[in-house]
Amino acid sequence: SQQGEEDPQALSIQEGENATMNCSYKTSINNLQWYRQNSGRGLVHLILIRSNEREKHSGRLRVTLDTSKKSSSLLITASRAADTASYFCAPTTTGTASKLTFGTGTRLQVML
Amino acid sequence: DTAVSQTPKYLVTQMGNDKSIKCEQNLGHDTMYWYKQDSKKFLKIMFSYNNKELIINETVPNRFSPKSPDKAHLNLHINSLELGDSAVYFCASSQKSGGSEQYFGPGTRLTVT
Numbered sequence: 412s413q414q415g416e417e418d419p420q421a422l423s424i425q426e427g428e429n430a431t432m433n434c435s436y437k438t439s440i441n442n443l444q445w446y447r448q449n450s451g452r453g454l455v456h457l458i459l460i461r462s463n464e465r466e467k468h469s470g471r472l473r474v475t476l477d478t479s480k481k482s483s484s485l486l487i488t489a490s491r492a493a494d495t496a497s498y499f500c501a502p503t504t505t506g507t508a509s510k511l512t513f514g515t516g517t518r519l520q521v522m523l
Numbered sequence: 524d525t526a527v528s529q530t531p532k533y534l535v536t537q538m539g540n541d542k543s544i545k546c547e548q549n550l551g552h553d554t555m556y557w558y559k560q561d562s563k564k565f566l567k568i569m570f571s572y573n574n575k576e577l578i579i580n581e582t583v584p585n586r587f588s589p590k591s592p593d594k595a596h597l598n599l600h601i602n603s604l605e606l607g608d609s610a611v612y613f614c615a616s617s618q619k620s621g622g623s624e625q626y627f628g629p630g631t632r633l634t635v636t
Contacts, residue, residue, distance in 0.1 A: 453613050453627030503622035508578050513566040
């Protein structure tokens with residue numbers, strides 16, 4: 412299974428602080444994706460990092476990938492109340508029948 | 524323009540009924556998916572179609588039957604609804620199969636009473 416497991420399960424921070432969440436997985440992958448889900452909404456793709464990349468940035472997001480440790484981290488800098496959501500990682504391969512297998516996510520609460 | 528749309532947004536029905544959820548994407552993607560998110564927020568894939576061909580069929584009861592009339596549409600029909608079918612169902616699409624980023628619809632909250 413390529414299911415990612417996010418840690419911590421819940422995270423509460425003040426607006427302006429940085430939030431770091433982690434993802435671990437068990438099998439070899441081709442890429443790893445991070446998604447956000449606001450309450451009652453569909454998932455939104457945030458960033459994809461390929462297995463030959465170690466770090467990737469997108470706006471206030473910074474993702475790292477360590478394939479030797481089978482782990483990834485998502486850093487959100489200068490958090491805002493609008494960042495309050497659940498965050499999911501999805502380690503994937505690229506075969507035709509490849510699928511995204513989500514864990515239970517990290518619930519991030521950004522307080523004013 | 525909504526990229527991936529689902530109808531209805533809410534569906535309340537009684538046990539034993541048959542219902543359908545419709546999904547449409549206007550992104551020109553080749554691959555579409557159905558996911559089920561239970562009350563514990565665990566999101567699990569059910570089906571995937573690539574160019575109208577079924578490529579992923581997880582362990583889902585036969586009462587669930589996806590139908591793809593064309594590559595822009597993937598509908599989900601559920602027969603003989605049960606209490607345990609209550610969940611939020613999400614449709615998604617991706618440009619191609621195999622680990623591409625996916626675009627999700629807003630979800631359909633199904634409540635079976």
